[in-house]
Amino acid sequence: MKIALFIPCLVNHMQPNVGIATVELLEKLGHQVILPEGQTCCGQPMTNSGCFEDAKKTTLKLLNAFKGIDCDYIVCPAASCMIAAKENFHEFDCSPEATAVIGKLKELTEFLHDIHGLERFNKPFNHKVSLQMSCHGIRMLDLATPSEIKGSGGYNKVEALLSRIEGIDIAYPERRDECCGFGGTFALDEGAVSGKMGKDKAQAHANTGARYVVGFDPSCLLHLDGVIRREGHPVETLHIAELLNQAL
C-alpha cells in the first residue's frame, strides 16, 4: 500500500528515531512510504486550551498538506496527535476533500493491527516490557478496552500485536491505564498534580521490573522519560514503532 506519513511536531523535532522506525518498519512490510510536505502540528496544544482560533491556521496547514495526496492511508505514530487532528480537521473544514483525508487517518498500531494484519515477526525481543496504555489511544481511539468498561468482549490491539513477537514478556503497571499526567499544557498549568501523576506512573512501571516502558504516544513517553530519569528508575522508554522495527 502507499502510506503517507503524518509526523507530529514532537516526533519530527524531538524523537526523529520514532519517525525513522516507522518508515523502516512500514517498508519492511512492503509498503511505499511518502512524507507530504508542510506538516507542522495538529493544533492540539491550542485546542486543548480552548483556543480554537489560535489553532485554526496550524490545523488547516496540516490538513492541506494531505489534501489531494495520492495514498491509501495516512499513518501517524502518535495516538493523541492523530485523534486531535481528526477532531480538529472536522472542526475547521467540512469539505469532501477534508472528509477524504480524515477517512484515511490511522494510528500506527491501529494500521498494523486492523489494516495490515501483522501476524509474523522475524526476530525475537527477549525483554520484559511494561505497556503505557495512553488515555487517548484507548479511550478515544479504541486501541484497547479501557479498564472502566466492564462486562464481556474486551480487546487489546497493542497487546495482540506485541504478543506475536517471540521472547517478549508483556507486563502492565498497577492501575494500568491511569493517565501519566502529561496532558499537553496541563503539565505546565497544573505542574504539581501533573508531576505527581508522572511520578506515580513511572513508579508503577518500574515496579513491574520491566526493562522498557513501551507506548504508542510519544508525548506520554517524553513525559515519562523525564520523570524516570529524574527519579532514577532502572527502566527506559521505547516507542512501539522502534520495538516493532527491531523485531522485523
Added chain:
Amino acid sequence: MSSRDAIFAALDKCNLPDAPMPSITIEPNNEDLMGQYEANLTKVGGTLVRVKELSEVQAHLDKAMADGQSVVCRVEGLNGNRELDAKPHTLQDLDLALIDAEAAVAENGAVFVRETASGHRVLPYITENLAVVVKADTLVANMHEVVKNVKLESGQHGAFIAGPSKTADIEQALVIGAHGACSMTVYMLD
C-alpha cells in the same frame, strides 16, 4: 410570573433533541436465585435463615424474649412481647422487630417492606435488630423484575432494605450499625 412558570418558560427555550424512552431488554439471570440471594445478603451484612414453617421463626423470637429482649412482632400468627405505641419515638429502645417483607431481590440481597407491614414507618430503622419474613416464591432476579411485582399505593411508604445500617465515612472502615438496625435477619419461608 410564578417560579413554576418561570422554570417551565426556561425549559420551553431549551430545545434538547428528543430521545426515545428506552425499553429494558435485559434477561434476568434466574440461575440459582437462592444461592445468589444468600451470597448478596451476606455481602451486605445480612443473615439468611431458611425456614419451612413459620413456627421455626417463633422459636427464634422465643429465644430472644427468653434472653430478655423486647420484641415487636408484626407477622400474623407469631408473637412478640411488645405492641406498637401511638408515638413511634418510644420504639427507640426496641431490641427486635419482625415484619413481613413482600419480595426479595437476588442481585443485591434486598427485601421490599411497606408501611402496612411495619405499622410505624420508622420501625424497621429504629429497632436495634431487624428481622423479616419473606416467602421464597417472591424471590426474583433483579430490580427490573421486582418493580413489576411491588406496587406502591397512594400515600404509602415502601423500602428496599439490604442488610443492616452501615457506614464507611471514617477512613472507609466499614462499621455496621450507623443509625438504623445493627443487624438484619431474613427468614426465607419455603
Added chain:
Amino acid sequence: MALIGGIESHASAAEKFNRDVDRVNWHDKALWNLRHKRDLAAESQPEWEDLKQLGSEYKLHTLANLKHYLTEFEANCKKNGIVVHWAKDGKEHNEIVHSILAKHNVKNLVKSKSMLTEECHLNPYLIERGIDVIDTDLGERIIQLNEQPPSHIVVPAIHLKKEEVGELFHRKIGSEKGASCPTYLTKQARAHLRQKFLEADAGLTGVNMAVASEGAVAIATNEGNADMGVNLPKVQIHCMGIDKIVPNMDAASVLSRTLARNATGQPITSYTTFYKGPKEGGEMHVVLVDNGRTKLFQDELLAEAYKCIRCGGCLNTCPVYRRSSGFSYNALIPGPIGIAVSAGDDETHSLAWACSLCGSCTQVCPTKVPLDKIIFKWRRIHSEQGKLPYGKNGYMPWVGKFMANETMLNLGMASARTALRILPDALMKPFGMDWTKHRELPKAPKTGSFEAWFKKNRENK
C-alpha cells in the same frame, strides 16, 4: 452552581495540597480503593454496559421531556397528598424551606445528605434564623462539626484521618480523648445523633430519584439516617434539583442497579426508600429547584451533565481529584462532574483546566455523561470570553502563530535541540520552568529533524 467563593486557582491550591506527599498518597489510595471496589461490582454484572446505556437513555429522554415529566410528577404528588413547591434559585429554595419550618414552629431540624441544600447554602440560612440544623449522615456530621464543606459528594469527610475525627469528636461530642477506632467513633456518633432524631421537629432530605409516574421520591442511604430523620417528626421535606426526575419505576430500577455499585461497590445501598405520601397525620413537602440548571439545558452538550446521578464515581477515578482533594476546586461539587456543572460560574477560570483530559470519568460514568467533552467545551467557552487562566491569553496566540509557521518552528526547534545537546543541564533548567521542577528536560536527539532525515535518506535516493 454554587461556588465556595475562593479566588485561588486550582493549580495553586493543588500545589499546596501536594506539599504533604504522604497525605496525597493516602488520599489517592483511599479514593482509588473505591474505584477498585466499583470495578469488582461492575464486573459482577454481565449487563453492566447495557445498564449504563439504559441509564443514559432514560436520563436523556427525561431531560428532553422535562416539562412533561415535572407536570406529571407534580400532579401525582398532589394525588398522594404531597405539597409541591417550585424554586427558581437557591434563595427561593431556602425561603420556602424556612417558611414551612416557621409555620410549624420547628426548632430542631434533622437533615440527611443533600448536595442540593449545600448548593443553596441552606444550613447557614436556617441557623441564622434560629433553627438548629443537624446533619445526620456521619460524614456530613463530621464536616459540620469541623465547619467545612464536603470534600466529596458521597464520602464527604474522606479528607480527614480517623485520628482527626477522634480529636474532633472529643472536643465536640465528648468522646474519649485519643480515640481513633472507627467503630468506637461511629457508635459515639450513633448515640449523639439518636438523641437528635428523637428531638427533631422536622426532617429534611435530598432526593436520589423522583418518579413521575408515581408521584414519589426515592432516597438511598446506607446509614438509614434519612428514614430515621423523616419518619419520626410530623413534617418531612425533600429538596431536589429538577434534574432528579425519572419517568417511571423501570427507570428507577436501572439507576438503582448502578448507583451504589458505581459509588462504593455495593450491590445496592442498605436503604432505598420510596415516599409516596406523608405519614398518617403528617405533612410531606417536595421542593423542586432550578438554580441554574435550565441555563445549562440551553446547550445540548452541557445539559448532559445533568444525566448525573451523583454516585461520585468520576471523582474516585479522576487522577487529578485524587491528587488535589475536593477543597482545591473552587466549587461545591469537586472533580469532573463539579467542573461540568460549575465551570461557568468559576471566577478563577481555572476549574476547566483541572483536568488532563484523560477521559476516565466519561468511561466510568453510569449514565455516560461525556464529562471530558463537557470540560473541553468549557475551555472553549472561556477562551471565547477571553477568560483563560495561567497566562494563556498572552501566550496562546503566539503559540498558534509559531506552530503554523514552518520556518519559525524549524529554526526554533533546531536551536532547542542544539541547546539541549551542548549546554549543561544546570543552565538549561531555568528555561524548563515548571517542567524541570518534577522532570528532566527531554534528551535531544543526536540527529536533526525527522524531516531532514527523510529528505536525505529517502527522497534524494
